[in-house]
Amino acid sequence: MKRKSITSRDVALLAGVSQSAVSRSFSPASSVSEKTRKKVMEAARQLGYRPNTIARSLITRSSRTIAVVTYSLQNPFYAYLLEKASRFLQQQGYHLLLFFAPQNGDFDMVVDDLIRSQVEGVLMLAITLTQHQAAEVADFGIPVVIINRTVEYSGISQVGSDNFQGGYWAGRYLASLGRQRIAYLAGIPESTTNRQREEGFKAGLAAEGQTCFLYDVGHYRYDDACDAARRLFAARQREDMPDALFAANDLMAIAVMETLRDELNLTVPDNVSVVGFDDMAMSAWPSHSLTTLQQPVEQMIARATELLLKHINNPDALPEQLVLPVTPRIRQSTAPTVLSKSTY
Amino acid sequence: MKRKSITSRDVALLAGVSQSAVSRSFSPASSVSEKTRKKVMEAARQLGYRPNTIARSLITRSSRTIAVVTYSLQNPFYAYLLEKASRFLQQQGYHLLLFFAPQNGDFDMVVDDLIRSQVEGVLMLAITLTQHQAAEVADFGIPVVIINRTVEYSGISQVGSDNFQGGYWAGRYLASLGRQRIAYLAGIPESTTNRQREEGFKAGLAAEGQTCFLYDVGHYRYDDACDAARRLFAARQREDMPDALFAANDLMAIAVMETLRDELNLTVPDNVSVVGFDDMAMSAWPSHSLTTLQQPVEQMIARATELLLKHINNPDALPEQLVLPVTPRIRQSTAPTVLSKSTY
DNA sequence: GTGAAAGCGCTAACAG
DNA sequence: CTGTTAGCGCTTTCAC
Numbered sequence: 001m002k003r004k005s006i007t008s009r010d011v012a013l014l015a016g017v018s019q020s021a022v023s024r025s026f027s028p029a030s031s032v033s034e035k036t037r038k039k040v041m042e043a044a045r046q047l048g049y050r051p052n053t054i055a056r057s058l059i060t061r062s063s064r065t066i067a068v069v070t071y072s073l074q075n076p077f078y079a080y081l082l083e084k085a086s087r088f089l090q091q092q093g094y095h096l097l098l099f100f101a102p103q104n105g106d107f108d109m110v111v112d113d114l115i116r117s118q119v120e121g122v123l124m125l126a127i128t129l130t131q132h133q134a135a136e137v138a139d140f141g142i143p144v145v146i147i148n149r150t151v152e153y154s155g156i157s158q159v160g161s162d163n164f165q166g167g168y169w170a171g172r173y174l175a176s177l178g179r180q181r182i183a184y185l186a187g188i189p190e191s192t193t194n195r196q197r198e199e200g201f202k203a204g205l206a207a208e209g210q211t212c213f214l215y216d217v218g219h220y221r222y223d224d225a226c227d228a229a230r231r232l233f234a235a236r237q238r239e240d241m242p243d244a245l246f247a248a249n250d251l252m253a254i255a256v257m258e259t260l261r262d263e264l265n266l267t268v269p270d271n272v273s274v275v276g277f278d279d280m281a282m283s284a285w286p287s288h289s290l291t292t293l294q295q296p297v298e299q300m301i302a303r304a305t306e307l308l309l310k311h312i313n314n315p316d317a318l319p320e321q322l323v324l325p326v327t328p329r330i331r332q333s334t335a336p337t338v339l340s341k342s343t344y
Numbered sequence: 345m346k347r348k349s350i351t352s353r354d355v356a357l358l359a360g361v362s363q364s365a366v367s368r369s370f371s372p373a374s375s376v377s378e379k380t381r382k383k384v385m386e387a388a389r390q391l392g393y394r395p396n397t398i399a400r401s402l403i404t405r406s407s408r409t410i411a412v413v414t415y416s417l418q419n420p421f422y423a424y425l426l427e428k429a430s431r432f433l434q435q436q437g438y439h440l441l442l443f444f445a446p447q448n449g450d451f452d453m454v455v456d457d458l459i460r461s462q463v464e465g466v467l468m469l470a471i472t473l474t475q476h477q478a479a480e481v482a483d484f485g486i487p488v489v490i491i492n493r494t495v496e497y498s499g500i501s502q503v504g505s506d507n508f509q510g511g512y513w514a515g516r517y518l519a520s521l522g523r524q525r526i527a528y529l530a531g532i533p534e535s536t537t538n539r540q541r542e543e544g545f546k547a548g549l550a551a552e553g554q555t556c557f558l559y560d561v562g563h564y565r566y567d568d569a570c571d572a573a574r575r576l577f578a579a580r581q582r583e584d585m586p587d588a589l590f591a592a593n594d595l596m597a598i599a600v601m602e603t604l605r606d607e608l609n610l611t612v613p614d615n616v617s618v619v620g621f622d623d624m625a626m627s628a629w630p631s632h633s634l635t636t637l638q639q640p641v642e643q644m645i646a647r648a649t650e651l652l653l654k655h656i657n658n659p660d661a662l663p664e665q666l667v668l669p670v671t672p673r674i675r676q677s678t679a680p681t682v683l684s685k686s687t688y
Numbered sequence: 689g690t691g692a693a694a695g696c697g698c699t700a701a702c703a704g
Numbered sequence: 705c706t707g708t709t710a711g712c713g714c715t716t717t718c719a720c
Contacts, residue, residue, distance in 0.1 A: 007713055018691045023715060030715095033689060048484070050460045054407060055713035057398045059696045061349075068442070073427040074625075079417040087444050095461060098412070098442040100431050116394045117439060140392065222625070254629075262630035281418075281566070285598075286606035287631040351697055362707045367699060374699095377705060399697035403712045
């Protein structure tokens with residue numbers, strides 16, 4: 001933008017009014033006579049004038065901008081979350097500054113960048129903040145809402161779903177199906193969502209008198225989950241491999257199913273029953289038909305965005321931690337164990 | 345952001361230097377003595393000072409911000425495009441303003457918003473601009489690059505792939521497999537990508553002495569494509585329904601396959617061979633194993649972003665229209681026709 | 689209702 | 705190298 005731009009002064013000159021009259025004409029709340037506004041608008045049209053948002057932000061000290069921070073869009077569940085939340089905020093008249101968390105994990109720079117950019121709020125999707133980072137942003141007076149991840153810092157609002165309950169259900173359900181060797185495929189092990197799902201799962205198994213048969217890590221990613229599946233099912237004997245698996249998200253659950261069927265000649269659900277977490281759109285497609293824990297996406301977004309707006313409009317509002325219930329969706333990737341020839 | 349913020353003046357006072365010394369200390373290019381910078385930085389740290397990006401933008405007349413406009417992230421191909429491009433631009437030190445094209449199609453407001461927000465460039469993903477809109481942005485001096493869609497306006501740079509060739513290949517390939525009733529599933533009929541793919545497809549069929557057997561529309565969406573599949577294969581007799589289908593993108597191709605197998609009891613590729621367009625990651629998964637035309641995504645992004653940066657740095661650079669080659673990926677969703685009992 | 693004047697927080701000459 | 709001085713384009717008192 002080197003080219004000199006048309007300013008309100010130029011418009012004022014052409015319209016034969018003062019510069020402030022131009023400003024008023026473009027601000028719905030101000031009182032201007034219909035006549036003046038008309039003159040101004042006409043001059044503005046002729047010159048192709050558009051108010052400079054940056055200058056306005058500087059003086060009003062409000063950027064009408066919200067930062068959205070996300071980790072990766074490879075997971076359709078997050079792509080969906082991002083789109084829904086963004087559209088809503090956009091509709092509320094906010095601009096959205098998009099930040100991707102660097103894959104090398106150097107998140108401090110992003111936090112710094114966030115603060116400098118004068119956003120009025122921050123919406124974090126599946127991003128784990130350290131206490132330090134969370135405090136830094138919050139202390140700076142920028143409201144933050146985290147969706148689908150938590151941080152041990154009560155100064156920040158969080159909206160998540162009941163990961164523990166979901167995991168618990170998965171554990172009990174698979175055991176109740178008669179499965180004896182139930183494995184867990186972790187996401188990012190240290191992420192709060194993973195820890196909660198894992199703990200819930202183990203508790204659920206324990207309630208049925210079982211323990212976790214095998215454990216591996218897939219970082220919430222498709223490819224990593226395929227690799228994990230190869231490791232988990234590497235045994236020679238069928239009785240040494242899992243007969244069921246709970247994956248910390250749908251994307252990994254699907255990866256496991258694909259690998260099982262394509263490379264390992266195992267059937268789902270007969271040889272292996274699989275449960276995921278999220279219920280992304282794709283999980284309901286017939287090819288996958290994945291039993292999973294449905295997160296209440298729409299509700300999560302609604303609550304998170306309204307919470308964020310609340311904090312923006314009222315800096316004294318207290319932070320809230322919301323935990324929304326998940327719903328089991330039983331599909332065809334799980335079935336009771338049947339005794340067949342191949343089992344013996 | 346109502347709370348009064350710490351300004352460079354505050355820091356100057358504490359550090360015992362002038363306000364401009366503070367400014368210089370935070371600008372890598374400026375010359376400041378190590379001693380001064382140290383004092384300033386220490387004072388800044390104490391106060392928690394961060395330079396105000398908005399004020400900086402106003403005076404430098406450069407926002408270091410690029411707008412990214414996208415249509416929908418439901419299509420993983422675009423989610424991928426968005427993530428890749430964004431990460432690159434972010435790495436180049438740009439901020440990204442994210443705009444979703446409204447679904448009601450009222451794109452003029454977004455264009456206006458775009459211009460007001462003082463972005464230095466606009467990257468459009470799969471967005472169709474009218475000539476008028478394109479001209480409006482371009483005339484305002486904001487460089488625009490469109491990925492994967494074209495507009496009849498030579499003032500704008502565009503990066504796309506060879507849709508016509510891709511369609512042509514699909515048409516010939518399916519015909520060469522011995523398929524006799526080849527259908528086309530359109531995306532958004534009036535979108536340029538769709539038109540080019542469709543024309544190429546028809547030309548390819550013509551080269552093999554065939555014409556398009558049936559035609560339907562799926563708007564590039566999964567659900568719409570399922571509906572279209574139901575219509576396309578509604579005939580009582582096998583010989584009245586298609587034995588092959590070319591969909592204008594992978595998402596729709598997959599939707600068709602899912603519907604065929606799950607609801608219509610038709611097998612892929614034997615009863616129906618299917619070809620898509622894009623080659624998104626999911627298409628290679630064993631469940632789908634979709635034959636498709638691979639778009640050179642990485643290359644498209646690389647060229648588009650470098651083109652955009654070029655235009656930003658040199659406003660006189662001429663717009664370019666790039667058409668990159670697509671590559672057929674033959675997988676298991678297509679196979680030669682075999683004469684089987686069920687055919688007679 | 690309207691114009692004049694005073695900045696928002698910062699960078700960029702300009703002297704020294 | 706450093707401080708002083710002008711603004712960037714806009715909103716917002718404040719008189720009239």
